[in-house]
Amino acid sequence: MCSPGPHIFLLVVPIFRAFKEKDLEALLEVLMPLTERVWRHCMVLFTWGYWLNDCPVENYIVREGKGIQELLEKCGNRYHVLNPRHYDDSDQVKELFKKITVMVKQNGESFTCKTKKKISQKLPWRRIQKQEEWRKREQKLIERVMKALAKEAEEPTGPFSTIAQSMDDFHISDLGEDGSSECGSFYTVRESTNS
Structure with missing residues (x-):
């Protein structure tokens, strides 16, 4: 082309x-x-x-x-x-x-010489159609991001800390409660009270 x-x-x-x-x-x-x-x-x-x-x-x-x-x-x-x-x-x-x-x-000529006029007549319409499609997609994406940001602002902000539960019903405590070893932090394991 x-x-x-x-x-x-x-x-x-x-x-x-x-x-x-x-x-x-x-x-x-x-x-x-x-x-x-x-x-x-x-x-x-x-x-x-x-x-x-x-x-x-x-x-x-x-x-x-x-x-x-x-x-x-x-x-x-x-x-x-x-x-x-x-x-x-x-x-x-x-x-x-x-x-x-x-x-x-x-x-005597390249392959597309005779068909160039037909192709170029179709291209502007296709280009406009694609631009409109991309604008719609962009607008939908902006709306999604705005909704996600609005929901996020409603939730309380603060330090994020949760206690993870292991497969055998024990809780692994937060890193901040325990000391450190030369290999990094270590955890203490507490028995679950949910049983």
Whole structure:
């Protein structure tokens, strides 16, 4: 949605994992809101290229079947393979950037140019709607805080001290009644009179 928008979408497909038709369906569903125009800006990037064992990637594409072949067809048969075992070989990255440059020149524009006007017309209304919602939430929060403060002021203020009751019906006294040891304060235990 930001200007100038994406020039290319790299669809990353790891070679070590089979690309099934369900993967293609999921990808089509994700890209559906972007319209059919998005496919002019897509390229498949095969990763984990060393799984090919020096065989051409075309063999992999034929062996994988309909799912990957349909994806490549939608992308205009644009693809590239990266082999992490040859990370010091900068030629594979340079070749990828050359392919990207050719795609950008062929498309002549970024993906969002034609839809920018429609999107920008919707944004002000959404922004105003969100601002009103945040104001309402803020007002409710202020009202809650004010009610809590009003209730708190009604209660007597003074030193806070209570006696805690243990599980076996003994009371643990306040720290102020007992002395201190070198490890800190210690408690005296009184038997409960509530029994």
